[in-house]
Amino acid sequence: MSDQIRIILVGTTHTGNIGSVARAMKTMGLSALYLVAPKELPDGQAYALSAGASDILANAKVFDTLQDAISDCGLVVGSSARSRTLSWPMLEPRECGIKAVQEAATQPVALVFGRESSGLSNEELQLCNYHVCIPANPEYSSLNLAMAVQIITYEVRMARLQQASQPQAVEEAAYPSSEQMHSFYQHLEQTLNDTGFIIKQHPGVVMTKLKRLFTRARPEEAEYNILRGILTSVQRYGRKAQGDKE
Numbered sequence: 001m002s003d004q005i006r007i008i009l010v011g012t013t014h015t016g017n018i019g020s021v022a023r024a025m026k027t028m029g030l031s032a033l034y035l036v037a038p039k040e041l042p043d044g045q046a047y048a049l050s051a052g053a054s055d056i057l058a059n060a061k062v063f064d065t066l067q068d069a070i071s072d073c074g075l076v077v078g079s080s081a082r083s084r085t086l087s088w089p090m091l092e093p094r095e096c097g098i099k100a101v102q103e104a105a106t107q108p109v110a111l112v113f114g115r116e117s118s119g120l121s122n123e124e125l126q127l128c129n130y131h132v133c134i135p136a137n138p139e140y141s142s143l144n145l146a147m148a149v150q151i152i153t154y155e156v157r158m159a160r161l162q163q164a165s166q167p168q169a170v171e172e173a174a175y176p177s178s179e180q181m182h183s184f185y186q187h188l189e190q191t192l193n194d195t196g197f198i199i200k201q202h203p204g205v206v207m208t209k210l211k212r213l214f215t216r217a218r219p220e221e222a223e224y225n226i227l228r229g230i231l232t233s234v235q236r237y238g239r240k241a242q243g244d245k246e
């Protein structure tokens with residue numbers, strides 16, 4: 001079983017659901033389960049519902065924040081039943097399976113699922129490269145958490161089987177990790193504060209819109225390095241101009 005594609009559950013309330021997710025994962029050949037701030041850690045109820053997948057529960061990793069759980073990932077897909085006010089790059093479940101399998105060849109991939117009551121927050125969804133929505137009945141579109149995991153992991157399984165039967169040499173670009181993008185956004189915000197483009201007390205939605213722009217463009221590692229270099233040169237120029245004035 002591969003650990004390169006991880007399933008992340010954020011803020012799960014019912015431990016039984018964590019057990020059912022472990023079972024769903026194991027049937028589809030996945031083993032890496034990450035829990036972000038679960039209400040409770042896996043208990044007897046979780047183990048009962050995991051059936052024979054108790055190894056997945058026993059090895060589950062627990063994190064305080066989603067950012068911590070995805071820091072080393074090059075591809076992060078957030079699963080959501082709701083369309084949000086801020087549109088984001090979307091994948092169909094089938095595309096999600098194919099992309100996850102392709103990119104897992106070169107970097108860790110995270111598939112993220114939200115709370116039973118409220119799903120993923122907007123801030124958590126903005127940490128994702130893509131969102132995936134299972135096209136359910138529009139009048140009743142919210143699946144049980146473990147069933148949503150089952151459907152998405154089934155697509156991962158299908159993509160894997162397809163790849164195994166028709167191996168193709170895919171040249172995957174290297175993308176910056178989630179942690180690198182997080183540090184890029186901090187660098188960008190700092191630079192825009194320094195130049196006065198963003199007023200610290202009234203930042204508005206500039207950073208949210210810029211994050212959406214860079215998520216859509218999805219810079220590759222080499223492009224990411226150029227962007228960091230540009231920001232550093234702007235900051236250096238600003239410091240020099242400041243020094244010349246004094």
Ligand SMILES: C[S@@+](CC[C@H](N)C(=O)[O-])C[C@H]1O[C@@H](n2cnc3c(N)ncnc32)[C@H](O)[C@@H]1O
Pocket residue numbers: 078079080081082112113114115116117118119120132133134135136141142143144145148
């Ligand atoms: C019970 S649902 C949460 C429903 C919550 N009321 C909401 O509005 O997001 C728990 C999780 O299952 C996943 N999920 C459920 N239905 C889905 C769907 N149709 N498409 C994609 N993900 C879904 C999402 O990750 C969601 O956060």
